[in-house]
Amino acid sequence: xxxxxxxxxxxxxxxxCAAIATTAPADELVLVAGGGKGPDGGPAVGAALGxxxxxxxxxxxxxxxxxxxxxxxxxVDPQGVITTVGGTGEKGFGGDGGPATKGQxxxxxxxxxxxxxxxxxxDSSNLRVRKIDAKTGxxxxxxxxxxxxxxxxxxxxxxxxxxxxxxxxxxxxxxxLYIGGFSGVVRVLDMQTGVIDTVKGLPGGRSIAVDSKxxxxxxxxxxxxxxxxxxxxxxxxxxxxxxxxxxxIGNNTKHLGLDADExxxxxxxxxxxxxKYVVSEKKLVLVAGTGKQGFxxxxxxxxxAQLSKPHGVYFHRPSKTIYIGDSQNKRVLKIVTxxxxx
Numbered sequence: 001x002x003x004x005x006x007x008x009x010x011x012x013x014x015x016x017c018a019a020i021a022t023t024a025p026a027d028e029l030v031l032v033a034g035g036g037k038g039p040d041g042g043p044a045v046g047a048a049l050g051x052x053x054x055x056x057x058x059x060x061x062x063x064x065x066x067x068x069x070x071x072x073x074x075x076v077d078p079q080g081v082i083t084t085v086g087g088t089g090e091k092g093f094g095g096d097g098g099p100a101t102k103g104q105x106x107x108x109x110x111x112x113x114x115x116x117x118x119x120x121x122x123d124s125s126n127l128r129v130r131k132i133d134a135k136t137g138x139x140x141x142x143x144x145x146x147x148x149x150x151x152x153x154x155x156x157x158x159x160x161x162x163x164x165x166x167x168x169x170x171x172x173x174x175x176x177l178y179i180g181g182f183s184g185v186v187r188v189l190d191m192q193t194g195v196i197d198t199v200k201g202l203p204g205g206r207s208i209a210v211d212s213k214x215x216x217x218x219x220x221x222x223x224x225x226x227x228x229x230x231x232x233x234x235x236x237x238x239x240x241x242x243x244x245x246x247x248x249i250g251n252n253t254k255h256l257g258l259d260a261d262e263x264x265x266x267x268x269x270x271x272x273x274x275x276k277y278v279v280s281e282k283k284l285v286l287v288a289g290t291g292k293q294g295f296x297x298x299x300x301x302x303x304x305a306q307l308s309k310p311h312g313v314y315f316h317r318p319s320k321t322i323y324i325g326d327s328q329n330k331r332v333l334k335i336v337t338x339x340x341x342x
Contacts, residue, residue: 027270027302028338029288032323033065033076037149046083049074049129052325052332053311054168054255058134059115063106065295065325065332066111066121068311071104073119073132076332086121086139093126093146100132100139109166109181109311114191115174122165122181127166129157129179129189143189143196145180150185150198157189157196167207167255171214180208180214186218202227209264217264219253224264224277236277237284247275247284254311260320266323269309274302274324287323288335295329302335305333 036046050069057063061078065279073086086100094105106125107187113119117134120142128144142164143157152160157160163331166181183204189196205220220238242248250268257265265287273289288302289310297305312325312332324333 001260012116020300025339026336027288028238029298029300029302029305030334030336031080032063033074035329038082040083041081042332044076049330049332050220051259051330052326053108053122053327054112054122054313055312055323055325055332056111056113056119057314057316057323058113060117063323063332064111064113064119066108066312068107068109068124069145070326071106071108073100073105073121085137086101086130088120090127091115091125093128095139095143096130098139099160101137103130103139105130110168112168112170112177113171120168121178122168122179124165125142127165129162129164129168142194143177143187150183150187152315153197153286154195158192158194160187160196162187165205169208169210169256171210173211175270176210178208178210180218181206182206186216191295199227202233204234206252207254207256207266208286210338211258217256219249219266221252222249223248224266236282249275249287255313255316255325257313258324259315260317265313265315265322267313269311270325272307272309273321274310274313276305293328298333 033044034049038047050067052065052139053068063076065074071087075085076082087105088138091106092104105123108121109124110122117253123130131140131142131323144162147161151159162180166338169178177189184203185204186199192224205218207219209217224237225235227233237249239248250271250331253266255267266275270292274287275284276287288296289307293308294306307326308328309326316324322335
């Protein structure tokens with residue numbers, strides 16, 4: 001039995017201390033950014049954040065955060081210093097062609113990085129996908145013309161109408177950018193040609209993720225489903241069919257991620273928890289959060305901590321670390337593995 005399973009079993013039986021008091025590794029929840037009133041240019045821990053949603057880390061170890069309510073992209077460098085790299089903080093649309101720090105966003109919900117470290121932002125209320133160039137810092141629009149709809153397939157993404165932008169995910173080769181959220185469909189942008197299309201036959205949802213085999217996972221409403229490369233679609237989890245006491249999907253899961261085994265991580269904001277769909281076992285398990293909304297638990301086991309409407313979950317493969325946008329608590333957390341004391 002793994003350390004994760006030991007802790008989960010202990011929580012189920014009410015014996016948390018017994019599980020932790022072993023020589024096996026254990027999970028610990030650590031504050032990374034936010035939770036205070038500190039300014040830009042200072043420590044990320046204790047800095048002021050609004051509502052951190054999606055996040056991602058580049059090859060240099062910089063953590064980028066989509067701050068939805070502050071309309072900014074924040075960066076935490078490897079030394080733990082936080083700065084703003086996109087957005088003035090004023091809600092609106094503008095700044096394409098100039099420095100991203102002078103641009104305007106409107107309630108961004110997610111961000112992802114490509115292989116060169118360029119930042120792609122789900123600029124949700126502007127119905128656009130924006131890009132911050134890693135080398136120049138220049139802001140541009142790569143998808144969406146600001147009109148609401150599903151139009152423009154076969155043409156340039158920047159000229160297309162999008163009916164929802166809340167979740168972004170690259171395939172492993174960074175040749176395709178998938179766009180979903182608040183939408184009845186999933187769109188896909190060809191990164192070589194700039195042409196946009198609709199993924200055929202796949203219902204949209206609030207959150208999306210794509211694994212190395214091009215399986216597309218979509219969470220929306222009370223379901224988690226997958227579209228396989230051959231076009232077949234399977235419902236993996238349906239809350240309306242869950243057994244009593246079974247871990248199940250929340251209502252309108254806010255974000256998806258993939259861990260090292262390509263199991264699907266889910267940010268369940270209404271359940272105040274991070275969950276995982278274990279593909280090989282075809283079931284959901286808890287990863288972080290007690291299910292009770294709150295602030296307590298930093299420095300302790302992830303399963304004994306309290307979260308508040310988490311909207312983001314991200315897995316950093318090099319460090320095998322899960323990051324959480326603990327949105328209503330105005331902070332970013334991570335789950336680290338530590339050796340428990342005897």
